[in-house]
Amino acid sequence: MRIIVDFDLCQSHGLCTEAAPELFQIRDDGFLYVLNETPGKELAGKAQKAAIECPTGAITLKDD
Numbered sequence: 001m002r003i004i005v006d007f008d009l010c011q012s013h014g015l016c017t018e019a020a021p022e023l024f025q026i027r028d029d030g031f032l033y034v035l036n037e038t039p040g041k042e043l044a045g046k047a048q049k050a051a052i053e054c055p056t057g058a059i060t061l062k063d064d
């Protein structure tokens, strides 16, 4: 799985960081960082939850 974030759409709401703190982090600069762009299966559910909950649809998940 590959996580792709459209940073033009991201508004740093942080819902993804709550759904998957292992994968997403908002730092002191106010920007979102993807901590792991190619997570294993054990994090797939959390990645999907983050993508669904993102209010701007900025997160896309692709199968490798």
Ligand code: SF4
Binding pocket: 005, 009, 010, 011, 012, 013, 014, 015, 016, 017, 024, 032, 053, 054, 055, 056, 057, 058, 059
């Ligand atoms: S939930 Fe969406 S808009 Fe909010 S920080 Fe995450 S990617 Fe950005």
